[in-house]
Amino acid sequence: MSSSPDRPDDRPDERLADLEADLLALGESLAVPAPPPSGVARAVRARLEREASPDGRGREAVPGSGPGADPGRADRNRWGILRRLRPSPRRVAAGVAVVLAVLLGATPQGRAAVASVLRFAGVEIHVGEPGPLPTGVPRPLPGERRVTLDEARASVRFPVAVPTALPEPADVRVADGGRVVTLLWPGIRLDEYDGTLGVVFRKELGEPWPEEQPQIRGWWIQRPHGVSYVPSNGVPREERVAGPTLIWQRHAVGLRLEGPDRARALRIAASVR
Template sequence: MNFSNDSDDISGFGELEDELRALSDALAVPEPSPPADVARAVRATLERDASEAAARGVRQRFRLRPSALGARFRSRGSAPEARRRFRSRIAAIVAAFLVVLVAATPQGRAAVVSILRFAGVEIRVGEPAPLPSGAPSPLPGERRVTLPEARTQVRFPLLVPTALGDPADVRIADGGRVVSMFWPGIRLDQYDGRLQSTWRKELGPPWPEEVTVDGVIGIWIQQPHGLQYTPATGPPQDLRLAGPTLIWQHGPIGMRLEGPTTTVEARQIANSVR
């Protein structure tokens, strides 16, 4: 019986093993490199799958009856098809490796820019934007009002955190689109949270943290970051450098609490909003 076709098929797997080793060596990452245990695990997976695939090919052939074995070898398409399936498996392994790489290294995460639109805020996560400098800019059309006056000039109900009491200062801006309340070191912006984008933030690491606020999901941004505002008409405006911020939605109202330095403090204030 002629085993030449079987030898060609198995040698094809050997060539793929060499290609895979070259591929694993070519997957270089700028310093700092991924953790050594991740790299070793990926290389071991590649080599193990290559060896197991070749062994399965041999076992399957010797389990066949002689007549079936001869028919298998007479089929010229069997070896290419096996190699195609094997290459598909390797492509999946390499894709999984890239996911691990993005999760395991800062430069991998920074290469991917994701956009989170939440409670009227657009958060771009990736390479951080340069932090603004200079004097803060007010919101467009910003003016001081009393709390009762503000309630009559906006289309959404205004809420106050009972943990802080009545605000020391209230301002309305952009034709009643935003109301800002102030206490010493703390600012609470309220706006229509159903709008697609009112505020914009560009962040690098550390990444925003998901927290729970009064039974709903909120986003905690712990580092200083640049703050932009998108007015009802016109282009976005750079406002200032913002501090740690908690963002959540209370019914139709978007809430942006700036000033508390910890999630514990921020959530205590947010949970008291009435």
Template sequence: MTSPDEPGDTGSRPPSGEPESRPSSDELESRLLALGDSVEVPCPPPADVARAVRARLEALPARSPQEEAPGADPAGPARRSRRPRALLPAPPGRARPAASRRRRAAAAVVVVLTALFFGATPAGRAAVVQILRLAGVELRIGDPGPLPSGMPAPLPGEERTTLEEARERAAFPIAVPAELGEPGDVRVGDGGRVVSLLWPGVRLDQYDGTLEVVYRKDLGPPWPEEADVDGSQGTWIPAHHGLSYLPREGGAPVAARIAGPTLVWQRRLVGLRLEGVTDRARAVQIARSLR
């Protein structure tokens, strides 16, 4: 029979009469903080959760220094009165260490529970996906999954043409950024729905995207940012992401491809996406030079 002192008996209790060995508050705090630091959350916590947690932490009662002193009898004040004692204000510049430890430990617990829900469960990941629509582009912000692989597929009916022919076939005006000059390649896809101008490493797609969703982007961190283009609200996407095309006639989207950093905005009734410029300020400068 294995004795309680032997290493193999990990689940046995101490003999009757001996108190169980429990971690101190400092040890528990250290473990919780270490666990919180080790958890990798794939998405930012919602703002309303953060506000609720902050309000709960601020409402936690603080104990007096006498109650926190080692060896103090916690039941002593209760014997004299069950009414709550008024707390003396802390001296300026000094915080109550016990209250601070409790709040830090509680915050670590919140981080762990939030990470377990939002990061470890499919329901949690699905709950934090946000869908935004701007200038004919649907942005799915949350857990994008792995980036697409394979060769990028062309748009339906995509063909090379000249800038003059593209302007004749498109139902919207085609603009060219003065900062880049004449494009080296021009393509028209999906019966004139999309016109793409290409320079080395840079692509500018123009499309009639005021009523329909033309492209879908699956985004993860770093998160997209707002960008102003001549008074028009745009979105700057700094990271590589998955890009799909939704055909005009419906049906399955064109297979997703990897897209580089992209600026999305609207100019009058035309949606635009500038891809391949890695600097946000430079992308906005190019967008503002459209003529």
């Protein structure tokens, strides 16, 4: 005996209704004033149905369903269309992600959650009320030792780059078992580290936001701020005061350049080889 094509677990209308109910519940829990979550859900549902239609205009007419048509052929065509209308898990997940972004952006709590933390190139930046700047003499990084540039390159697992816009570094340090290399010039500090393994530095900023620098795909922090080193165990050390800083990533290496003004910092960053 053949099974019916209209199995309860494969009915697209029921799945879309479940999605709409979930989105309504999510919207109510976030207390979004506008747009109404039900409207958003209906828009998502309409989008899914349009994408499933061959002409992009919604549900298509079922071929072979007119007067005098073969009932069996109409059933087969209807089942094929329903299978195309059924939202795949990937499509449903994409729809939910879009709705979540809309709902988060529509609430002050959502905007604060998105705007308060930026993680980029091994640096975690917190924007808020940082309090007074740290005082006292900054301590060296864990296990920091003075080396030559060649020794630094032999001590770490990432390529150590040097900016051609500056002379040879006046001082080179390796810290935390080869986790960080620091190049020093008078008034300038360049930290290099593997920017893909996790947070290496943490910064506490007041407003304004760091400014994106698309020419090097980096971020510029224009004011003095607190910075702390985050060892591999994840517990930040005490803060120190950092001057204006440029943060960017070159291949897998994270770099933070501290000291020069923005124009000079960008020239230095562009010359890193």
